[in-house]
Amino acid sequence: MDLVKRPRRLRTDERIRSLVREQRLTREQLVYPLFVREGNGAPTPVPSMPGICQYPLEHLTSALSEVVACAVPAVLFFGIPLHKDAMGTRAYAEDGIVQQALRVAKDRFPELYLIGDVCLCEYTDHGHCGLVSDGQVLNDESVELLARAAVAQAESGADMVAPSDMMDGRVGAIRRALDQAGFEQTPIMSYAAKFASAFYGPFRQAANSAPQFGDRLSYQLDPANGDEAMRDTALDVAEGADVILVKPAMAYGDIIYRTKQSYGLPVAAYNVSGEYAMVKAAAAAGWIDERRVVLEALLGMRRAGADILVTYHALDASCWLQEP
Numbered sequence: 001m002d003l004v005k006r007p008r009r010l011r012t013d014e015r016i017r018s019l020v021r022e023q024r025l026t027r028e029q030l031v032y033p034l035f036v037r038e039g040n041g042a043p044t045p046v047p048s049m050p051g052i053c054q055y056p057l058e059h060l061t062s063a064l065s066e067v068v069a070c071a072v073p074a075v076l077f078f079g080i081p082l083h084k085d086a087m088g089t090r091a092y093a094e095d096g097i098v099q100q101a102l103r104v105a106k107d108r109f110p111e112l113y114l115i116g117d118v119c120l121c122e123y124t125d126h127g128h129c130g131l132v133s134d135g136q137v138l139n140d141e142s143v144e145l146l147a148r149a150a151v152a153q154a155e156s157g158a159d160m161v162a163p164s165d166m167m168d169g170r171v172g173a174i175r176r177a178l179d180q181a182g183f184e185q186t187p188i189m190s191y192a193a194k195f196a197s198a199f200y201g202p203f204r205q206a207a208n209s210a211p212q213f214g215d216r217l218s219y220q221l222d223p224a225n226g227d228e229a230m231r232d233t234a235l236d237v238a239e240g241a242d243v244i245l246v247k248p249a250m251a252y253g254d255i256i257y258r259t260k261q262s263y264g265l266p267v268a269a270y271n272v273s274g275e276y277a278m279v280k281a282a283a284a285a286g287w288i289d290e291r292r293v294v295l296e297a298l299l300g301m302r303r304a305g306a307d308i309l310v311t312y313h314a315l316d317a318s319c320w321l322q323e324p
């Protein structure tokens with residue numbers, strides 16, 4: 001053999017491998033989703049998501065202390081109300097649980113970047129992300145309420161709002177409502193490419209938000225459609241989205257890549273509950289090395305083009321990344 005090109009020269013040992021490494025994960029890119037619930041008592045563990053709990057307000061401070069101790073810079077709040085109704089009232093009430101959590105967090109942990117999830121499915125008794133009439137999920141009426149929820153969160157201290165409902169026109173409506181209320185500096189991280197995914201199963205247990213009838217196919221994207229995702233994203237960008245979120249992450253690397261290439265905006269990848277549950281289950285069975293699998297999956301999202309990584313593994317990953 002007479003080879004001139006020998007790719008293995010750059011893989012000889014860690015010194016050269018490190019010099020030519022293209023991607024690096026850092027804790028600064030991590031966002032930790034956190035479930036806050038109305039009511040009292042101990043944190044409620046989510047069975048399908050080992051290590052994840054729903055926190056009542058009285059335990060929020062200790063949960064956030066852990067986030068800060070792990071040096072994770074940002075949290076994304078999801079709320080679970082005690083009472084749900086047809087209008088999802090607790091999503092936009094001044095004393096809604098996410099609004100209360102934001103006030104506590106802003107007051108006690110000003111160094112944390114606070115993101116509020118804007119959606120109705122956790123708050124509606126039918127479990128859909130918008131209002132329902134005659135078995136249909138209404139668009140424009142829902143958008144009005146979502147805009148109210150976004151303003152309520154901004155007023156409570158949200159640094160950023162993240163609409164995850166997938167109604168048409170909500171980014172523009174939220175932008176106008178925020179601006180009118182004096183929050184023109186509050187960015188919107190839009191779930192622009194959110195697919196109707198089976199990977200959300202454990203989240204719906206965590207947030208008690210499974211639809212009581214039907215499914216979410218009339219508003220979330222068909223997992224078969226990449227071009228449609230790009231068209232939907234173009235609308236959100238035109239309406240003023242500051243950050244584009246792709247969800248789920250692991251089976252959607254092409255969407256992350258295309259979004260980054262097409263728009264050049266910051267892209268967030270949401271490493272969702274089902275992806276987390278699979279890794280945790282396989283790790284608990286001793287079938288995979290949890291640390292290596294998690295860091296490899298997150299690195300893959302970075303390689304695809306994600307700037308921000310929203311993940312339930314954030315605390316573990318941050319600690320692992322700081323170990324020598």
Ligand code: PBG
Nearest residue numbers: 119121164199200203272273274
């Ligand atoms: C709904 C919402 C969902 C998730 C985030 N926001 C679930 C759904 O659309 O049913 C899923 C997150 C996850 O699976 O981790 N507003």
